[in-house]
Amino acid sequence: MIPTIEDVKAAAKRIEGIAVKTPLIRNDVLDEVTGAKVWVKAENLQRGGAFKMRGATNAIAALSPEVRAKGVIAFSSGNHAIAVATASKLFAIAATIVMPADAPKIKLDTTRSLGAKVVTYDRVGESREEIGARLAADGGLALIKPFDDPFVLAGQGTAGLEIAALISPDVVFVPASGGGLSTGTALSLPDARVFAVEPEGHADIQRTLETGVIQRNEPGIRSICDGLLTEQMGEIPFAIARERFERVFAVSNEAVLRAMKFAFQRLKLVLEPSGAASLAALLEGGADVRGQTVAIIASGGNVDVETFERALAA
Structure with missing residues (x-):
């Protein structure tokens, strides 16, 4: 759409x-x-x-209560991660974030401090999309994409x-x-x-x-x-x-x-x-x-x- x-x-x-x-x-x-x-x-x-707070909030708010209750997952180099973690905390749901291991420390630390589970990956040798899709399928989590949504x-x-x-x-x-x-x-x-x-x-x-x-x-x-x-x-x-x-x-x-x-x-x-x-x-x-x-x-x-x-x- x-x-x-x-x-x-x-x-x-x-x-x-x-x-x-x-x-x-x-x-x-x-x-x-x-x-x-x-x-x-x-x-x-x-x-x-x-700005990422805008899109993350809209996407999570648009989920049905049943889907939202299972938790969400996102992949991000930092700001989308923080936004999804922040919005998830406001909606009182669990969030898992896939982030590159070389992301700025301030963004990794902030995401964790908001209560999200952070899974790191190698930006050069691994695909965040593949990791995110696998974790979403395994946990029944709603994927909040950073832009193609x-x-x-x-x-x-x-x-x-x-x-x-x-x-x-x-x-x-x-x-x-x-x-x-x-x-x-x-x-x-x-x-x-x-x-x-x-x-x-x-x-x-x-x-x-x-x-x-x-x-x-x-x-x-x-x-x-x-x-x-x-x-x-x-x-x-x-x-x-x-x-x-x-x-x-x-x-x-x-x-x-x-x-x-x-x-x-x-x-x-x-x-x-x-x-x-x-x-x-x-x-x-x-x-x-x-x-x-x-x-x-x-x-x-x-x-x-x-x-x-x-x-x-x-």
Whole structure:
């Protein structure tokens, strides 16, 4: 099922009172640097520290009470894990999370602290999808996918609805990996030009749109943007992206670190690398947005101390 804006509106009702309506932040320096009116959607201030709370809550809320009572399982590099664990705790159900062993310690520790059972795997040599499917079948658990799910995608799109309630952006910059947030945003902001942002060296979305066929990244590719390292875009997001994405930008580690520093110094926001990717794309100047109204989704703020120190030194 390909979700529509009506599904996004339904998701907004389901998650009301659970997910936070995060602020849109404006800054004079950012406007001066870009020549645009720029608004930053601060999803780092979302419950769980990232936008993922929206989709996880919507997907779990949409389950029947009987299915939900058996517990849920998810696979994630971090923020979806935290979101599913948080939502599961609120619904008083058990959660099992499959996470890469090299995920940031802050994300592993936070997920465990929320009461979820964490199963780690080797990002290079093992498939999280296979592990998740096996554990789901063995335990009768409902699988909450991180992006290739209509309820998750619709939930992520509620961030865009909140933007639309306050401004009418000409352009929206949004980080993209599996495609849940970026295509959910495309649904909720139908009149905006959508600029997707992915890590340099991990440009599967660009190749996917060029070829018209979903492309995979080679296992083992590294980036500071740990939350944007999904091997490939989901089928459901692809169906939306090929119609709605206007451009795809690739950002370097160095650009992301500079954006994190800018966000902290100028916007007073603490962002993780993936959460700063959209800001990095704008600041690098690859898109001429002068005179336009621009929305940026700062997708999360779950950053470890060491990485944040690197950003401040950039």
